[in-house]
Amino acid sequence: MPATRTPALELAAFAVRDVVAGTETALNDGVLTVDAVGLEASAADLPGVLGMKVSLVRPGESARVINVLDAVEPVIKPDAPGTTFPGALGSLAAAGTGRTHRLEGAAVLATADFHGTYDVTTLDVYPDGDSFVDAAGPGAPFTHWSATHNVVLSFRCDPAVSPAEADASIRRSTLRVARELAATTMGARPRHVEPLDLPAVSGDLPRVCVILQVASEGPLVDTFLYGRPVRDLVPTLLDPREILDGALTAGQYDWAGVRDPTYFFQRSSLLCELLHAHGDTLRFCGTILALAYWPSAFDKERSALLAARLAHQIDADAAVLTTFQSGNSHTDTMLTCRACERLGIRTVLLLAETNGGLTDHVPEADCVVSVGNEEELVPEWRPERVVGGERTWSGRPAAEAGPVPAVTYLGSLCQLGDMKLRAVSW
Amino acid sequence: MVIKVAHYINQFFAGLGGEDAAGAPPLRLEGAVGPGKGLGFEVAVTLACGDDYFGEHEEDALAQLLRWLDEEKVDVLICGPSFGSGRYGYACGSLAREAARRGVPAVCGMHPESPGVLAAEGAAYVVPTDAKVTGMRAALPQMAALARRLAAGETIGPPAEEGYMPRGLRRNEIADLTGAQRAIELLLAKLAGDVRTEVTASFDDVPPPPPIADMADATVALVTESGLVPQGNPDRLESNRAHAWLSYSLEGLAGFEAADWETVHGGYGTSVANADPNRLVPLDAVRHLVAEGRVGSLHETLYTTTGNSTPVATAAKFGQEIAQRLRDAGVQAVILTGT
Numbered sequence: 052m053p054a055t056r057t058p059a060l061e062l063a064a065f066a067v068r069d070v071v072a073g074t075e076t077a078l079n080d081g082v083l084t085v086d087a088v089g090l091e092a093s094a095a096d097l098p099g100v101l102g103m104k105v106s107l108v109r110p111g112e113s114a115r116v117i118n119v120l121d122a123v124e125p126v127i128k129p130d131a132p133g134t135t136f137p138g139a140l141g142s143l144a145a146a147g148t149g150r151t152h153r154l155e156g157a158a159v160l161a162t163a164d165f166h167g168t169y170d171v172t173t174l175d176v177y178p179d180g181d182s183f184v185d186a187a188g189p190g191a192p193f194t195h196w197s198a199t200h201n202v203v204l205s206f207r208c209d210p211a212v213s214p215a216e217a218d219a220s221i222r223r224s225t226l227r228v229a230r231e232l233a234a235t236t237m238g239a240r241p242r243h244v245e246p247l248d249l250p251a252v253s254g255d256l257p258r259v260c261v262i263l264q265v266a267s268e269g270p271l272v273d274t275f276l277y278g279r280p281v282r283d284l285v286p287t288l289l290d291p292r293e294i295l296d297g298a299l300t301a302g303q304y305d306w307a308g309v310r311d312p313t314y315f316f317q318r319s320s321l322l323c324e325l326l327h328a329h330g331d332t333l334r335f336c337g338t339i340l341a342l343a344y345w346p347s348a349f350d351k352e353r354s355a356l357l358a359a360r361l362a363h364q365i366d367a368d369a370a371v372l373t374t375f376q377s378g379n380s381h382t383d384t385m386l387t388c389r390a391c392e393r394l395g396i397r398t399v400l401l402l403a404e405t406n407g408g409l410t411d412h413v414p415e416a417d418c419v420v421s422v423g424n425e426e427e428l429v430p431e432w433r434p435e436r437v438v439g440g441e442r443t444w445s446g447r448p449a450a451e452a453g454p455v456p457a458v459t460y461l462g463s464l465c466q467l468g469d470m471k472l473r474a475v476s477w
Numbered sequence: 478m479v480i481k482v483a484h485y486i487n488q489f490f491a492g493l494g495g496e497d498a499a500g501a502p503p504l505r506l507e508g509a510v511g512p513g514k515g516l517g518f519e520v521a522v523t524l525a526c527g528d529d530y531f532g533e534h535e536e537d538a539l540a541q542l543l544r545w546l547d548e549e550k551v552d553v554l555i556c557g558p559s560f561g562s563g564r565y566g567y568a569c570g571s572l573a574r575e576a577a578r579r580g581v582p583a584v585c586g587m588h589p590e591s592p593g594v595l596a597a598e599g600a601a602y603v604v605p606t607d608a609k610v611t612g613m614r615a616a617l618p619q620m621a622a623l624a625r626r627l628a629a630g631e632t633i634g635p636p637a638e639e640g641y642m643p644r645g646l647r648r649n650e651i652a653d654l655t656g657a658q659r660a661i662e663l664l665l666a667k668l669a670g671d672v673r674t675e676v677t678a679s680f681d682d683v684p685p686p687p688p689i690a691d692m693a694d695a696t697v698a699l700v701t702e703s704g705l706v707p708q709g710n711p712d713r714l715e716s717n718r719a720h721a722w723l724s725y726s727l728e729g730l731a732g733f734e735a736a737d738w739e740t741v742h743g744g745y746g747t748s749v750a751n752a753d754p755n756r757l758v759p760l761d762a763v764r765h766l767v768a769e770g771r772v773g774s775l776h777e778t779l780y781t782t783t784g785n786s787t788p789v790a791t792a793a794k795f796g797q798e799i800a801q802r803l804r805d806a807g808v809q810a811v812i813l814t815g816t
Contacts, residue, residue: 371661371664
């Protein structure tokens with residue numbers, strides 16, 4: 052990190068301990084009242100969207116949310132609300148500095164049944180697999196949003212309009228609702244304020260960077276940086292606080308468990324832990340955004356080389372390599388690992404396993420964190436309520452889906468390292 | 478609790494003979510035979526089969542042995558111990574796997590490098606033993622203890638605690654720390670010289686044999702998993718999950734003609750390969766090198782299969798069988814084309 056001082060990002064937390072429906076959206080004493088009718092009306096004229104329904108799902112409820120696209124923590128920039136989620140929702144401004152209000156313990160979940168509305172196989176790359184959030188039952192520990200008070204926005208797409216256009220409306224509308232819910236904190240006193248600073252630290256603590264892998268394969272399988280797809284991205288250096296403050300948003304709906312939902316960019320355990328450790332056990336020297344799912348060996352080698360070169364230029368002694376999805380992207384992670392190690396940058400990798408399998412491996416990958424086994428079945432659970440649709444992708448009633456693989460749960464095996472899941476030999 | 482036990486052994490331990498009896502078909506014997514007498518509990522039935530018979534008639538042998546297991550309604554199946562024996566181990570692992578998948582818990586004993594470990598596919602439990610038969614005394618009580626617990630329907634703990642080999646399963650558990658916290662911990666430890674990992678790649682590490690001194694003296698064979706077969710696929714090689722490898726004579730062929738050969742592989746676009754099958758398996762080039770005297774001779778048999786979604790245990794078995802034939806034929810080098 053350059054010695055020039057970026058003012059600290061201040062995350063002001065407002066705790067939410069319940070969410071209820073009402074006539075006016077407000078936060079009183081930890082109870083978030085949601086004007087569902089008003090929110091639904093706000094989505095009335097979106098291109099590609101026929102309608103949107105608001106449902107509230109609380110922790111411990113016998114409820115399953117299906118067709119979940121993304122999860123977002125409600126936030127607002129109180130001093131410039133119009134720059135919240137810059138580029139993706141608000142006007143352009145550098146994220147990661149100044150104050151941000153967040154609704155701690157609340158989430159906005161967006162759902163849409165793309166599979167039931169469109170023939171997604173006509174897309175170059177199309178998302179696959181069910182995406183569940185169970186508020187209770189055996190699947191609850193597999194998803195972060197079993198523990199949050201959720202405002203679920205279920206969008207009905209217009210089959211006459213392209214899925215890309217419908218999705219653009221859904222993403223924007225979801226971020227707008229997230230901002231609107233957080234607007235209830237304007238003028239209120241936060242429960243606590245967390246300053247995230249990155250002061251220059253001298254001494255010989257190791258300099259650690261993150262190489263954060265993202266992917267961008269087209270509509271429904273995309274990641275957005277300041278509102279634009281990261282497609283063809285050359286490895287790019289970001290301040291970790293930009294990511295925590297809404298510079299990255301998700302639009303990627305392939306295998307639910309190995310997605311990086313927007314919420315995990317906002318609350319990244321990895322970035323927060325490194326910021327906390329900065330000056331104590333290490334020096335956090337930056338976050339490099341790097342693309343995966345490159346289509347050719349040449350492109351993969353090139354991106355790995357450039358990411359490692361950038362890490363070298365910021366004097367990193369070591370790097371944490373995250374992975375996005377699995378299969379193809381494991382090769383990107385492995386090549387980046389090798390490129391770093393060849394430059395003397397020590398690496399640790401975060402990887403999801405498929406029944407013990409890795410698609411690729413290099414001998415340099417001697418330090419790997421398992422975020423779990425995608426394929427292991429989670430026992431059957433029959434919720435009383437299903438939100439976001441009626442049937443699974445295979446056509447079963449969603450309340451009788453039977454045992455499902457762990458990867459079915461949103462963010463269960465997120466390779467940014469936000470969950471506590473891991474796989475062990477047995 | 479009285480448990481009903483079946484025990485599987487090969488021709489040698491059943492007292493039928495050594496290699497001379499390896500072709501013996503499946504056999505059912507009452508009570509304990511050979512090593513079964515040392516298990517410490519009553520064996521209801523002993524099943525036996527010659528190792529070669531099992532290898533050459535796997536489907537039939539398995540069907541017969543499983544039929545007997547069904548009839549006996551046993552609580553548990555014990556196989557071996559087969560120690561370092563490859564063929565015996567493979568039979569033990571395969572039978573144990575199939576029994577376990579039918580609901581009869583199964584325990585094998587074998588050396589960790591036996592192909593039977595892979596054949597068991599994690600469905601059956603494998604107790605590691607010595608490579609030699611002198612390990613019998615140590616192996617039997619361990620196998621028996623695990624079998625007793627399985628028969629009683631007890632929950633079996635992790636491999637290190639229970640004394641069996643990891644079954645290749647990766648079970649999810651909730652750790653104390655997030656993946657990110659563990660990553661930072663591991664990275665700082667690595668920087669301090671303490672390299673640890675939660676994931677070990679399970680790829681084979683095959684050491685290359687010494688180089689061939691003079692190719693002009695060498696016999697070269699062609700082996701492929703590209704699914705190359707004679708036009709019409711007379712032996713019905715599968716396009717994925719192949720159950721067999723096949724061999725075809727190359728005598729009199731200068732190269733592969735598109736009119737006579739095709740690929741049935743289901744894992745890649747085949748039009749370019751079918752236009753000139755020599756680009757899958759370079760018969761034309763090898764013939765040319767032999768004519769020039771740069772390669773001694775060509776082994777006149779092509780070994781072929783489809784490598785597509787093939788279970789690792791099956792692929793390992795194919796490889797061992799083909800390699801054995803190549804060695805028996807005095808082949809020094811192989812051009813192995815993969816797709």
